[in-house]
Amino acid sequence: MIVCVTLNSCLDKTLVVPEWQPGDLVRGKSVREVVGGKGNNVARALKRLGRSARPATFLGGPVGRHCAELLRRDDGFDAIAVPTQSETREILTVLTEGTPNQTAFFDPDPAVTPREAEQFADEIEKALAGREVLALTLSGSSPSPATHGLFSDLISLARARRIPVFLDTYGPALDAIWGFWPMALQLNRKEAAGRLRKTEVSDGDVLGLLADWSRHGVTCGVVTDGPRAVLAQIRDKRYRVIPPSIKVVNPIGSGDSLLAGLVDGWLNQLDPEAMLRRAVACAVSNALVWDAGAVNPDEVDRLADEIVVEPIG
Known part of the structure; x- marks a missing residue:
């Protein structure tokens, strides 16, 4: 089992439209939904490679509950989902039919509270205590000040159990790394x-x-x-x-x-x-x-x- 952490998941909608210009009234031809976020993508790729993966993320409000259902129903994942008061963000990607042209519109990042961040760390610590965890991946951005230090904390927890950590982040979450560093x-x-x-x-x-x-x-x-x-x-x-x-x-x-x-x-x-x-x-x-x-x-x-x-x- 590989635990794949995402601090800033989203409901990623792709709307396929005919050719358009700004200001047009555009009728979509199809729409698809998937739970976005870098760690969720890592988990999908690992599953394709024959590995057992478990996403872990924050999910809040009706959008978050919908994301939890998509991860279970469409991806077949038993996700670790820590609830938040803030609603999970949405991303709308507009894809022009028959072309590679796409434009993405992002909701603002959710405001995760210190208590929610602490609960997330506790849930990951419980997951890492199981002998079946072979690696921990930490991916993507940190949505709010309460989560900036989470990756650093999780690296320490994993290193204490000799679990290799694979980190892909930037900005405040990377700046907060000190003491223990990831394996990759x-x-x-x-x-x-x-x-x-x-x-x-x-x-x-x-x-x-x-x-x-x-x-x-x-x-x-x-x-x-x-x-x-x-x-x-x-x-x-x-x-x-x-x-x-x-x-x-x-x-x-x-x-x-x-x-x-x-x-x-x-x-x-x-x-x-x-x-x-x-x-x-x-x-x-x-x-x-x-x-x-x-x-x-x-x-x-x-x-x-x-x-x-x-x-x-």
């Missing part, structure tokens, strides 16, 4: 720039950041850059990982799928280069379909052979 840490290039308080970063900046993480005890550090090369450091070895060129259907969820591939590769005890190939292959497989986290295991195996891993001296 993943950012994209924009988030790495924010971490370094820069607008853009060079490869040298990224490699310096990876080295800094390593000094803090991070065994596996990864910085992605969309369809471009991934830079990674595993222990004292550094790598450039080059994905194949593809026709992208939807890139959303590719980073989450990459994290799922890292977890799966780590638990399978793959060597560093094989683990990076598998992780990036998961990201590429995700980008070839619309649904976030819907990786194809057979395609992942095929794509892994097309990925180039170059050691960096």
